[in-house]
Amino acid sequence: SVNLRLEGTWIKDGGKFEWAAESGILENIATVCDEYKRTRGLLPIRLCVMGPPAAGKSLIASQLCQHYKLHHLKIADVIQQAIEKLEKQAARAESEDGEEDDESAQQAQETLDLLNESKQENNDRYEDQYIIQFFTEKLMSMPCQNQGFVLD
Numbered sequence: 001s002v003n004l005r006l007e008g009t010w011i012k013d014g015g016k017f018e019w020a021a022e023s024g025i026l027e028n029i030a031t032v033c034d035e036y037k038r039t040r041g042l043l044p045i046r047l048c049v050m051g052p053p054a055a056g057k058s059l060i061a062s063q064l065c066q067h068y069k070l071h072h073l074k075i076a077d078v079i080q081q082a083i084e085k086l087e088k089q090a091a092r093a094e095s096e097d098g099e100e101d102d103e104s105a106q107q108a109q110e111t112l113d114l115l116n117e118s119k120q121e122n123n124d125r126y127e128d129q130y131i132i133q134f135f136t137e138k139l140m141s142m143p144c145q146n147q148g149f150v151l152d
Helices: 010-013 029-040 057-068 075-095 099-121 128-138 142-147
Strands: 045-048 071-072 148-151
Touching: 029 099, 045 057, 057 071, 057 148, 071 075, 071 128, 071 142, 075 128, 128 142, 142 148
Parallel strands: 045 148, 071 148
Antiparallel strands: none
16 A cells, blocks of 8 residues: 655655745735746737727727627726726725725825816816826726726
C-alpha cells in the first residue's frame, strides 16, 4: 500500500514549489485572475465605432454588445452615471456621520460645484478634462476590464 498523506509543513518547506500566492488567494486574487486570463488567452474585446452622423454606428455597437455581451459606452450615459454617482456620494454627507464618508462626500460636492460652474461657462457643455476623467474611471472599472466594451 502507498501512504499518500502529507504533512502540511512538508508541502510548504520541503516541496519544490514556486509559491506565487503564499499569503493566500484572497490577498492575491488580482494576480491570480491576471495569470488565469493570460495563460488561457482570455482578453477582453475593446472596440471603438466611428463614422459620419446617422450612419448606423449606435445600431452596430448595440448589436456587437448583445452578441458578445460587452458594455456599450455612450458619452451621454457615462457622464450621467458619473454625475449620479457624485450626487449619491454628496448626499451621504447628510445621512451618515462617518468622518471618512464626510470627506469623500465633501469632495464629491466640490466636484459637482465645479462641474456646474464649468457647464454654465461653456454653454451647457462639460470641459474635456471632466469627460476624460469620467471615461477613464468607467474604462478602468472591473466590468469593462474583464468583459470588454464598445465605445460609441
